[in-house]
Amino acid sequence: MESQLLSILCALLLILLIKKLMLHKASNPSNFPPGQWKLPIIGNLHQLLGEHPHQRLQNLAKTYGPLFHLKLGEINLIVITSSEFVHDIFKTHDFKFASRPNLMAGKIILYNYASFSFAPYGKTWSKLRSLKQVMSFKFIREEEGNNLVEKIMR
Incomplete structure (x- = not known):
């Protein structure tokens, strides 16, 4: 009885595995180099x-x-x-090639991709990359640079 149940279970597992592999091949085109x-x-x-x-x-x-x-x-x-x-x-x-993958972490942690590093290519990305936006963080870059130089000098 146990061996028949094990055989049926193995057969079902094998069928599911084959089905998954067939779906995987169908969903992934093989047009890679x-x-x-x-x-x-x-x-x-x-x-x-x-x-x-x-x-x-x-x-x-x-x-x-x-x-x-x-x-x-x-x-x-x-x-x-x-x-x-x-x-x-x-x-x-x-x-x-400019767009980034839509990762769940970027959506949850960074308030719906509101960071330059996770924003998909488009209006939001262009706005975050603008010179005005970059220059608004100048004081932070300078402060962190000074902190780094002080640590190295110690």
Whole structure:
């Protein structure tokens, strides 16, 4: 009786797992650049651990080219090692890459993304980035700079 129940439970678990994997594949398009093989939960994290992760990224760039894909846990990451590609992204296609993810922390802690670091690209972001807004915090920057210099002098 117990073995039958365990078999049924394992079969249901397997069906749910297969269904989740099929939905995951359908919701994640695979139009990423080429990259190294990935483990299911941790992705490529195990391949970057060690003394010199920057050298490992350099070796990946030699293998896969100046633009490649890594998965760090659940996060898809595109690595760019070419200055020409970076120039295209930050100058030519800036608006496509300017927005930030809508994190729950930014909504709750920072009063509905009212901080420059979490604000999505748009009117709010432009207002927070304006020269007038930046200059309004000049005294804080100066005070913190002076505090840092005093700590170093001690």
